[in-house]
Each structure stands twice: as C-alpha cells, then as structure tokens.
Amino acid sequence: MSADGEFEVPVRHPRHRDAAPRAPIPLWRLKVSLPPLLVLIPMQPEQLSSLQTHFDVAYHPSYHPAPEGWGPDGERARFVLTHGARGLSAAELSHLPNVALVSALGAGYENLDVAAMHSRNIVAVNGAGANAPTVADQGFAxxxxxVRRIPAYDAACRKGVWRDALPMQPGVSGKKLGIVGLGAVGRQFAKRGEGFDMQIGYRNRSRRDDAPAHYQYFDSVLALAEWADYLVVTAPGGAQSHHLVNGEVLRALGKHGFLVNLGRGSVVDTAALADALRDGVIAGAGLDVYEGEPSPPAALIDLENVVLSPHVAGRSPEADAATVALFIENTRRFQAGEPVLTPL
Structure with missing residues (x-):
C-alpha cells in the first residue's frame, strides 16, 4: 500500500516473442482507489484501523452538528458513519453531494433524518443486533x-458495616420480567432471564411470530408494568417512544418493582422516575441511558436506589468488532448491488 492509502497493483504485460523486452511499469503508477468514508463519531484505534483497510477514511468525530459541512472531505464522501446520538441532519446532508449510504453504527438512529436520505435515494442502514449480546450482559448486570443493592453493599463492606445492619433484598430468580421492545437486545435479555427461571412478558409494536410460545404478549406498556416484577426497556428512541415510561407506568410497576433502561434515555421520563425513586413508588432502577447525555442525570445522581453507567452497555472488544464488521458488510453488499442487511 502506498503512503497515500491506495493499493498498488502489479501488472504483467504480454509482448510479442520478437519484440524487445520492455521495462516493467512502476507499481506506483497503477493504483486502486478506496471508497471515501466520512466518520463522524469517536472510534477506538482498532476500529479505525479496520475501516482504513477498506476505505479512505476522513475522521471528524464530534457530538455537535456541522452546519458548515466538512469541506473537501464531505464533498467527496461516498459513505458516512455516525450513530443515533450524533445523527445526521438534512442540513448536513446538503454538504454531502456524493454520499450514497449512511450508517448508524449501533441500533439507534433517532437523530438521523432518514426521510431526507430516502428523498435523495441515499441508502440508510444501522447496526441492529451486532452488539446485542454485550448490551444484554450489561443490562442484566x-x-x-x-435488585441486590450490590453497590450499596460494597460501600457498606468497605466501611466495616456487617450484614445485620443492612436491609434484606429480594432475588431475581423466578420473577416476572417485562421487556419493552423485543428486538435483538430484548431477545438476548429474555434469554438471560430464562436462565434465571424468570417468566417473560413483552410489549412490542406488534406480536412477534418468532417469539417462543411461552412469552406473554401485552397490548400496552401499562398492562405489562402491572404484570411485571421487573421492567426492562430496550426500545429505540424517537418521537413514538418519547416518555413511553412515565409516572403512570411507574406507579403500575409498584413499590417492589425495578426498572432497567438500555434503550434510549428519552423513552423514560427522568423527572417522573426521580420522583418515583425518591418517594418509594418503585424500589429501584438501573440505567445505562438517560436524558441529557453525556451530562450525568442531575435528578438521579444523589439517589441510592439507582445504579448508573455512562451508556457503555454496547461497548466491548467483541461488540466493536461485530458492529464494524456489519458496517463493512453492508457497504460491500451495496457496492455489489446486493440487498443490505439492516436497511432503515
């Protein structure tokens, strides 16, 4: 590979048997260009290295919009890689005259203007399912x-507090697990719940024909919360799911109930959740996502009955490799004229 990131191709030249030998053409004169890719999100060095094998990468990581575009890098970009939180607006698309495919690296795409992309015949894809096992692992943790108050018990132990001075906590095994959104992450979470002999109920936009027969379907989040001991949110963000879990749902979950959110912060009403946790409306919560990211949720950080992690559920070496591999496969299929795997 040459210093400017292009492959050099050796060529053998046929010649007439009577012709004088010709000097070989220098390899640097024959090059195969890599398709230009604009990356708008922070990535690990290993991810970037993998992408640079397949693309001519222009790296512009930022969580803020780019109303002025990205100069020549944007003008020449054929592919764009972003994610749901960063997104890509219609105004930004106007600075991408040659883009053919836009991908959200993870499953979420709430801030991508998919309609604007479709109006220009730009293919939009996401990374649905690639990091689902890792997200479910974090969610079950x-x-x-x-439920078991592990952070509080850890802090107490370090202070020399013995168990007799601590409240007894319920278990997880055999309880009713309600899942809001039975997509890739929801199904992975359900599998882990079944390992704990939990009963599985779910709310989805429609009943899933491929769900196991013993999974109970509910026609509303409220009905699911009334049934469940523990409610897990894996639904994507967007206008349709905004504050799907509100004060009424939390009251239905009840004083012994626990909430876990792995979907998007916007799906849960943070103010209502803070009130519910503070007033004992529900017993506790575990959140990997919350409104106002990346700033910590000010209404929740002083509460002892909530466990927080900074939107890391989908991050692991295995998940990173899988999400990048899915993006590369989608672009390969697009260039070959084949159907992409995860269209939006």
Missing part, C-alpha cells in the same frame, strides 16, 4: 446490581 444492572438488574442484579439494583
């Missing part, structure tokens, strides 16, 4: 940590 949050459920266990919240």
């Amino acid at each position: 949050l459920l266990l940590a919240a």
Whole structure:
C-alpha cells in the first residue's frame, strides 16, 4: 500500500516473442482507489484501523452538528458513519453531494433524518443486533446490581458495616420480567432471564411470530408494568417512544418493582422516575441511558436506589468488532448491488 492509502497493483504485460523486452511499469503508477468514508463519531484505534483497510477514511468525530459541512472531505464522501446520538441532519446532508449510504453504527438512529436520505435515494442502514449480546450482559448486570443493592453493599463492606445492619433484598430468580421492545437486545435479555427461571412478558409494536410460545404478549406498556416484577426497556428512541415510561407506568410497576433502561434515555421520563425513586413508588432502577447525555442525570445522581453507567452497555472488544464488521458488510453488499442487511 502506498503512503497515500491506495493499493498498488502489479501488472504483467504480454509482448510479442520478437519484440524487445520492455521495462516493467512502476507499481506506483497503477493504483486502486478506496471508497471515501466520512466518520463522524469517536472510534477506538482498532476500529479505525479496520475501516482504513477498506476505505479512505476522513475522521471528524464530534457530538455537535456541522452546519458548515466538512469541506473537501464531505464533498467527496461516498459513505458516512455516525450513530443515533450524533445523527445526521438534512442540513448536513446538503454538504454531502456524493454520499450514497449512511450508517448508524449501533441500533439507534433517532437523530438521523432518514426521510431526507430516502428523498435523495441515499441508502440508510444501522447496526441492529451486532452488539446485542454485550448490551444484554450489561443490562442484566444492572438488574442484579439494583435488585441486590450490590453497590450499596460494597460501600457498606468497605466501611466495616456487617450484614445485620443492612436491609434484606429480594432475588431475581423466578420473577416476572417485562421487556419493552423485543428486538435483538430484548431477545438476548429474555434469554438471560430464562436462565434465571424468570417468566417473560413483552410489549412490542406488534406480536412477534418468532417469539417462543411461552412469552406473554401485552397490548400496552401499562398492562405489562402491572404484570411485571421487573421492567426492562430496550426500545429505540424517537418521537413514538418519547416518555413511553412515565409516572403512570411507574406507579403500575409498584413499590417492589425495578426498572432497567438500555434503550434510549428519552423513552423514560427522568423527572417522573426521580420522583418515583425518591418517594418509594418503585424500589429501584438501573440505567445505562438517560436524558441529557453525556451530562450525568442531575435528578438521579444523589439517589441510592439507582445504579448508573455512562451508556457503555454496547461497548466491548467483541461488540466493536461485530458492529464494524456489519458496517463493512453492508457497504460491500451495496457496492455489489446486493440487498443490505439492516436497511432503515
């Protein structure tokens, strides 16, 4: 590979048997260009290295909009990689005259203007399912940590407090697990719940024909919360799911109930949740996502019955490799004229 990131291709030249030998063409004169990719989100060095094998990468990581565009890097970009929180607006698309495919790296795409992309025949895809096992692992850890009060017990132990001075906490095994959004993450979470002999109920936009027969379907989040001991949110963000979990749902979950949110912060009404936790309307919560990211949720950070993590559920070496591999496969399929795997 040359210093400017292009592959050099050796060429053998046929010649007439009577012709004089010709000097070989220098390899640097024959190059295969990599498709230009504009990356708008922070990435790990290993991820970038993998992308640079397949693309001519222009790296512009930022969580803020770019109303002026990205100069020549934006003008030449054929592919764009972003995620749901960063998004890509219609105004920004106007600075991308040659873009053909836009991808959200994870499952969320709440801030991507998909309609504007479709109006220009730009293919939009996401990374649905690639990091689902890692997200479910983190979510179940949050459920266990919240229900069993592991952070509080850890702090007490370090202070020399013995168990007799601490409240007894419920278990997880055999309880009713309600899942809001039975997508890739929801199904992975349900599998982990079944490992704890939990009963599984779910609310989805429609009943899933591929769900196990013993999974109970509910026609509203409120009905699911009334049934469940523990409620887990894996639904994506967006206008349709905004504050889907509100004060009424939390009251239905009840004083022994626990909430886990792995979807998007906007799905849960933070103010209502803070009131519910403070007033004993529910017993506790575990959150990997919350409104106002990346700033910590000010209404929650002083409450002992909530366990927080800074939107890291989808991050692991395994998940990073899987999400990048899915993006690369989607672009390969697009360039080959094949259907992409995760269209929006």
